[in-house]
Amino acid sequence: MGVxxxxxxxxxxxxxxxxxxxxxxxxxxxxxxxxxxEVGGDVRTLLFITLAFIETLTIYGLLIAFMLVGKIQ
Amino acid sequence: xxxxMLDEVFFxxxxxxxxxxIVTEWVIIALIALISYFATRDxxxxxxxxxxxxxxxxxxxxxxxxxxxxxxxxxxxxxxLLTGFFLFILLSxxxxxxxxxxxISGFQPPTSNWNVTMTxxxxxxxxxxxxxxxxxxxxxxxxxxxxxxxxxxxNLVEEIxxxxxxxxxxxxxxFGEEMVIAFLLFLAPFIVPxxxxxxxxxxxxxxxxxFTILSASYIAAxxxxxx
Numbered sequence: 001m002g003v004x005x006x007x008x009x010x011x012x013x014x015x016x017x018x019x020x021x022x023x024x025x026x027x028x029x030x031x032x033x034x035x036x037x038e039v040g041g042d043v044r045t046l047l048f049i050t051l052a053f054i055e056t057l058t059i060y061g062l063l064i065a066f067m068l069v070g071k072i073q
Numbered sequence: 074x075x076x077x078m079l080d081e082v083f084f085x086x087x088x089x090x091x092x093x094x095i096v097t098e099w100v101i102i103a104l105i106a107l108i109s110y111f112a113t114r115d116x117x118x119x120x121x122x123x124x125x126x127x128x129x130x131x132x133x134x135x136x137x138x139x140x141x142x143x144x145x146x147x148x149x150x151x152x153x154l155l156t157g158f159f160l161f162i163l164l165s166x167x168x169x170x171x172x173x174x175x176x177i178s179g180f181q182p183p184t185s186n187w188n189v190t191m192t193x194x195x196x197x198x199x200x201x202x203x204x205x206x207x208x209x210x211x212x213x214x215x216x217x218x219x220x221x222x223x224x225x226x227x228n229l230v231e232e233i234x235x236x237x238x239x240x241x242x243x244x245x246x247x248f249g250e251e252m253v254i255a256f257l258l259f260l261a262p263f264i265v266p267x268x269x270x271x272x273x274x275x276x277x278x279x280x281x282x283x284f285t286i287l288s289a290s291y292i293a294a295x296x297x298x299x300x
Contacts, residue, residue: 048279049283049286049287051283052286055246056242059245063241063245
């Protein structure tokens with residue numbers, strides 16, 4: 001039971017943090033593009049890289065969840 | 074089954090077990106090679122049809138990587154590898170969406186296997202260092218002690234973390250998406266999984282782009298000036 005709870009908590013807490021971070025990054029990027037549409041391409045590339053880095057942390061949580069699910073009898 | 078251990082070995086090629094993942098990879102490689110062969114079979118000065126499309130893609134990728142890496146000769150040198158990454162990962166991600174995937178044994182996106190993404194990340198890892206050495210020569214080693222020799226352990230950890238994060242990102246995304254689709258198919262076999270499948274079309278393309286852009290930026294960091 002504890003293992004199952006742990007798996008759920010791992011992915012949900014990781015998702016929570018990643019979601020907040022991605023929201024902040026995406027919102028700021030949209031503001032920047034709306035203010036200066038000519039830098040849209042650069043901002044988009046940087047946004048993708050940033051989101052990928054944030055996402056990695058969430059995926060680490062998912063990975064731990066998979067490992068824990070493998071341990072449930 | 075978890076973490077892509079070998080599950081259904083078809084035959085042995087010497088000591089190497091050949092399972093369905095490897096066969097899917099062969100099919101994808103053959104597909105890319107065939108399309109490229111037919112596109113470049115008899116090239117014209119004034120391109121038409123498939124050749125036209127390929128020239129457009131190649132010019133577009135060269136411009137994109139030149140803009141990303143700042144150095145044109147480096148971008149020209151590494152653009153073929155990076156475009157190859159993009160096409161291979163894109164087709165691998167989409168190979169899980171073919172009708173019948175999941176029902177017929179052996180239809181599974183290769184990128185949802187830990188070993189495949191690790192291989193791709195290791196190719197990036199070695200090409201980053203090869204690019205660094207071929208650009209700066211022996212001075213490239215100075216980049217590991219860049220602000221001060223005290224930073225050497227941190228820099229080494231960073232070099233290991235790059236391929237690890239590339240591996241885990243691609244594997245986690247595609248494997249997670251496959252698990253979600255499988256679970257939804259179990260809960261509601263009709264229509265409902267279609268929404269997630271549509272989303273995974275977008276996700277597969279984004280993951281291919283992210284892997285390519287990150288590889289390009291690691292190569293750019295290794296070949297760049299300064300640190």
